[in-house]
Amino acid sequence: MPGGSVGWRLAVMAMIDAVGTGAFLAVSVPFITRSVHLSEGNLGLGLTLSAAVALATAIPIGVLADRIGPKKVLVAVSLWRCACFVVYPLVQNLWQFLTVVCLLGLVDKAAAPMEQALVGQATATEDRVRVVAILRSLRNVGFTVGALLGGIGLLIDTRPGYTAILLVNAASFAVLASLAARLPVLSAPAKSLRRRFSASVLRDGSFLSFTAINAVLTMHMTLLSIGIPLWIVQHTDVSSALISPLVAVNTVLAVALQVRASRDTDTIAGAARALVRAGICLALCCLLLITAPELPLTLAVGALLLAMIALTGGELFQSAGGWGGSYLLAAPGQEGVYLSVFWLGVAIQQIAAPVLVSLVVTTGTPGWTVLAALFAASGLTAPAIGRWAQTRADNRTHPDPAPAETT
Structure with missing residues (x-):
């Protein structure tokens, strides 16, 4: 395991977090609709408000992390989520539900950048991308285990059963906070950073451009959860029973190949090449989906x-x-505020992509063609953005010397 004992601790943290979250995701909608008896519209309202709160707090939390360190922020975020999920089973009406999900929203988009920043501080530079890749593979396994655990609550289908699963998720955050608090780090925030927030990240065009093309490419998540299932059901003669095996193929390959795919991404040029490959792969996916309705069933x-x-x-x-x-x-x-902005791009995509992908499915071949072009263009733009960013980074490290005064 890269990172030695610290890497193993991070792996345990990732698994515990994923199991708890996977269990919660399995029962969250049935709990609200069957036990609390709220409508799907009320559920959507709560999730929308929570997302809006999360978007508003992501950057301030990143600023805080740069001042006190991502470890302390992650511990606080985990304890906050633990407390919210302890209260979650007590929800009885719409206003209580809105209150709890908005409180969760305060820190919802902070956990991922804090975890990534903590990996950066706790592991050597040459190990951090491999460590994150391993953690992502373990998270996929953990989500699956958690979903199976949540399935027990679905089988019981009573409020006490759902409550037990929700409290398991709360306990996972308590354990995560305890483990994070004891995690040793290699570097800490410098004292010179104890100053007012600089909006330099919002003026860093190369980083914002990189964040934007990455956000476009993360639409693969929405294709997996919405685009491909809708396309199969509405536009092909293939049975909807195929959806589960296809998702299983995705999960197995993601677990098996994530570390291998992360090789050579520890340089800006290497990271850009990976995004080029991502854009081409996603464009190819869209073009293959176009062919499915026109082919015989087996093909x-x-x-x-x-x-x-x-x-x-x-x-x-x-x-x-x-x-x-x-x-x-x-x-x-x-790093805290930069990574928060980076993950903010992913969050915005998660809000906008369902509408875009649904439109693509509705329009059919023209929609998939445009989406394929968008993916390809985003990936192929990455090297130029990488060179731009490298120039900015070099200028930060080696600023031009001031001109000599003449007499």
């Missing part, structure tokens, strides 16, 4: 399988390139 299944493999390739290369690039492009001493 259509084959096309969908190849599309899922291409999607998984895009996911693996995007993740690796995004991690490597976000570490390397962050201004020294401002």
Whole structure:
């Protein structure tokens, strides 16, 4: 395990977090609709408000992390989430539900950048991308285990059963906070950083451009959860029963190949190449999906399988390139706020992509063609953005000397 004992501790933290979250995701909607008896519209309202709160707090929490360190922030965030999930089973009406999810939203988009920043502080530079890749593989396993655990609550289908699963998730955050508090770090925030927030990240065009193309490429998540299932059900003769095996193919390949896909992404050029591959893979996925409705059943299944493999390739290369690039492009001493902005791009995509992907599915071939072009263009733009960012980074490290005074 890269990172030695620290890497193993991070792995345990990732597994515990993923198991708890996977269990919660399995029961969250049935709990609100069946036990609390809220409508799907009320559920959507709560999630929308929570997302809005999360977007507003992501950058301030990143600023705080640069001042006191991501470890302390992650501990606080985990304890906050633990407290919220202890209260969650007590929700009885819409206003209580809105209150709890908005309180969760305060820190919802902070956990991922804090965890990434903590990996950067706790492991050597040459190990951090590999460590993050391993953690992502373990998270996929943990989500699956958690979903199976949540399935027990679904089988029981009573409020006490759902409550037990929700409290398991709360306990996972308590354990995560305890483990994070004892995690040794190699570096700490410099004393010179105890100053007012500088908006330099919002003026860093190369980093914002990198964040934008990465956000576009993370649409693979929405393709997996919404795009491909809707396309199969509405536009092909293939049975909807194929969706689960295709998702399983994605999960298995992601677990098996994520570390391999992260190789050579510890440089800006290497991270950019990974994003090029991601864009090409996702574009190929879209083009393969176009062919499925026109093919005989057996060939259509084959096309969908190849599309899922291409999607998984895009996911693996995007993740690796995004991690490597976000570490390397962050201004020294401002990793917390830079990574928060980076993950904010992913969050905005998660809000906008369902609408875009649904439109693509509705329009059919023209929509998939445009989306394929968007993916390809985003990936192919990465090297130029990488060179731009490298120039900015070099200028930060070696600023031009002041002109000599003449007499």
